[in-house]
Amino acid sequence: MKPYIEARQVSKRFGQHQVLDKIDLTLPAGMIYGLIGPSGAGKTTLIKSILGMEKVDGGTVQVMGATMPNRPVMAKLGYMAQSDALYETLTARENLTFFGKLMSVPKDKLSQMIDYAANLVNLTQQLDQRVSGYSGGMKRRLSLAIALIQDPQLLILDEPTVGIDPELRQQIWAELNKLKATGKSMLVTTHVMDEAERCDYLMLIRGGVALAQGTPADLKRQYKVDSIEAVFLKAGRMQDANHGNR
Amino acid sequence: MRTMAIVKRVLKQMLRDKRTLALMFVAPLLIMSLMYFLFQNNTTQVATLGVHDVDSQVVKAVESKHVAIKHYTTSQSAATVIKTHDLAGYLTQNSGKLTITYANSNPTDTTLIKAALQSGVIKLRLKTLVTATKAQKKALVAQQAALQRLAKAQTQTAVSQLKTALAQAKASGNTAAVAKLQKQLKAATAPKATTKMAAPKASTYTTKSHYIYGSSDSTFFESYLPIFLGFFVFFFVFLISGISLLNERTTGTLSRLLATPIRRSEIIFGYLIGYGIFAVIQTLITVTFAIIVFKVHLVGSIWLIFLVNFLLALVALTLGIFISTFANSEFQMIQFIPIVVIPQIFFAGLIPVDGMATWLQWIAHIMPLYYGAGALTDVATKGATLSEISGQLGILLGFMIVLTLMNIVGMKRYRKV
Structure with a gap:
């Protein structure tokens, strides 16, 4: 079976600034793939390249076997952006309905899907409130619900747990694991290190370069440390040292 | 049917925003009432x-x-x-x-x-x-x-x-x-024919006036009204559509929209239809108000007035969306009003374009409002028919098509496909 995402040697530069430098990424079915790195590392650019919203300068991206950019394939992706892109004057239900229609969810299935997605993120009670009255955490959850509206096989989540309280974060990760069990795959960016531990596979990205890749356990063993945070620090120092040598 | 989803959303958002709704529908009536009293002919200046x-x-x-x-x-x-x-x-x-x-x-x-x-x-x-x-x-x-x-x-x-x-x-x-x-x-x-010198009777001249368009009661208000009808629609639609797309861009929803399989053209058409509906309602309200409250005499067909205003609104809409790509905030969008909107008033017919210098006439011919207001005036005061204003309508349509294409291509900045 083909991997959901297969990115090879992806490079992207904005002017003089090399944002992505020959990144390889393979995401098979049924896996949570964590993309960790400081802000400005190129995580969002990599995600936008995978979505086909950004044109890569070098390398190729294939999603579900199709070379990106490819518009119809976008219907198979659930995407949650870094900033909450919601229509504040509309209610949560209206937001979900709108994106459901854009994602070609069949009319007879739409209300069922809305209930499912809202239930998953614990927003059933507030479904008919306007988004302008939502807290930051509720908006984040609604964004996640929108990503789930067409029940996609592949979820691309850009910082899904920012501004969400610890309890709810636990719930969301529990949900993500449940989704994974049904064969869905997720590409998740984060800069919260304890979340990285929950991923099946990690890519450490810094300055547009993939510093290290592997399962959390592998990485800890490789760098001889006991936390992902320490892996990150060590890998970063090594990168800086190499840079100095060059 | 993604276009319809956009249309429905635009309508819903507008209906929720009572202030903007009031601006679009009540403000023109207010300005028109003021105009009515200001442009009355019977005031005597001494x-x-x-x-x-x-x-x-x-x-x-x-x-x-x-x-x-x-x-x-x-x-x-x-x-x-x-x-x-x-x-x-x-x-x-x-x-x-x-x-x-x-x-x-x-x-x-x-x-x-x-x-x-x-x-x-x-x-x-x-x-x-x-x-x-x-x-x-x-x-x-x-x-x-x-x-x-x-x-x-x-x-x-x-x-x-x-x-x-x-x-x-x-x-x-x-x-x-x-x-x-x-x-x-x-x-x-026998009585002699008296030689009476017929003194030429001073001929008195009386004048009787006929008016081809309007009547002796015609005021500036009536002749300026069609121009302002066009201007209201143009101005409000330009501003509201431009700012709403700008908002969509700055809040990230545009980028989010483009992460769905929607076509770029579907977004633009959704906007065209959604705001086009409001433009039609606005015209309906202003024209009805003028006819009922101020007893304005409309020579031509009211449907032609709606048609011209609708086209003008579409041009304003595409122009607003186009201009919004050059603005990074609402404030910057407002800054375009003196550059893009205000000059159009001068070429809309308040000052006769025929009497302008040649180079000014050239400028007039690149202003959408020149054609829109011209067509509205012809219909409202001269009773022009569809075929008589077809030239102006064609040019407005041309403006709209070119701007729409530019918008669809311009959206490539946010998504490559």
Whole structure:
């Protein structure tokens, strides 16, 4: 079976600034793939390249076997952006309905899907409130619900747990694991290190370069440390040292 | 059907935003009501004219409902009198020569006095002419009377001579002579066609006015209304659609939208239809208001008015979306109003474009409002038909198509496919 995402040697530069430098990424079915790195590392650019919203300068991206950019394939992706892109004057239900229609969810299935997605993120009670009255955490959850509206096989989540309280974060990760069990795959960016531990596979990205890749356990063993945070620090120092040598 | 999803969303968002809704639907009515009272023709502007040492008949001739007269006896200079008494003009007389000084701070006042003075002078000339003609007539009548008297006297002499001759002939028994003389007498006593010189009757001219468009009640308001109808729609749709797409961009929803399989064209068409509906409602309200409240007489078809306004709204919409790509905030969007919207008013027909310099006429021809307002004016005041305004409509359609294509291509900045 083909991997959901297969990115090879992806490079992207904005002017003089090399944002992505020959990144390889393979995401098979049924896996949570964590993309960790400081802000400005190129995580969002990599995600936008995978979505086909950004044109890569070098390398190729294939999603579900199709070379990106490819518009119809976008219907198979659930995407949650870094900033909450919601229509504040509309209610949560209206937001979900709108994106459901854009994602070609069949009319007879739409209300069922809305209930499912809202239930998953614990927003059933507030479904008919306007988004302008939502807290930051509720908006984040609604964004996640929108990503789930067409029940996609592949979820691309850009910082899904920012501004969400610890309890709810636990719930969301529990949900993500449940989704994974049904064969869905997720590409998740984060800069919260304890979340990285929950991923099946990690890519450490810094300055547009993939510093290290592997399962959390592998990485800890490789760098001889006991936390992902320490892996990150060590890998970063090594990168800086190499840079100095060059 | 993604376009319809966008349309529905735009409608819902607009209906939730009561302030913007009020701006779009109530503000034009407010401005129109103000215009109605400001552009009424029956307001009389009065210019004050100071006079010094001017013949009373001249003053009487110049005075009108638009020119109020104030008498001054000072010998100060005209400029001083005008300045101290805040006059619009000052008239002095030196024997037969009238000297007028205009304040000219308000060109309308100057024009009023100029007109009053001209008509006054003409009135005076006519009066003199009439007096002269009357004198001539009198003399003629006197001459006629004298002539008649003379003729009468001659006839009387002739009659008495004939009568004497007749009596003699009768006495002498000459019947032939009697008959002849009787005939002559008859002719002499017969009433003579009095030689009456028909004094030419002064022909009086009356004027009867016909109006091809409108009536004698036509005001500036009626002629400017179509222009403003077009302008309202253009301005509000430009602003609201531009800002709403800008918001969509700055809040990230545009980027989010483009992460769905939607086509770029579907977004643009969704906006066109959604805001187009509001433009139609706005036109409906403003036109109905003008007709019912202000009894504006619409010569052409109301449907054509809607059609033109709808096209104009689509142009404004595409232009607003296009311009919004150059703005990074609402404030920057507002900054485009003096550059993009205000200049269009000048070329919309308030100032006749035909009288402009050639290069200005060229500018007029790249302004959508020039065609839109032109078509609206033709329909509303001249009753133009669809085929008569088809040229203008075609150009508006062209504007719309070009801008739409530019918008669809321009959205590639946010998504490559």
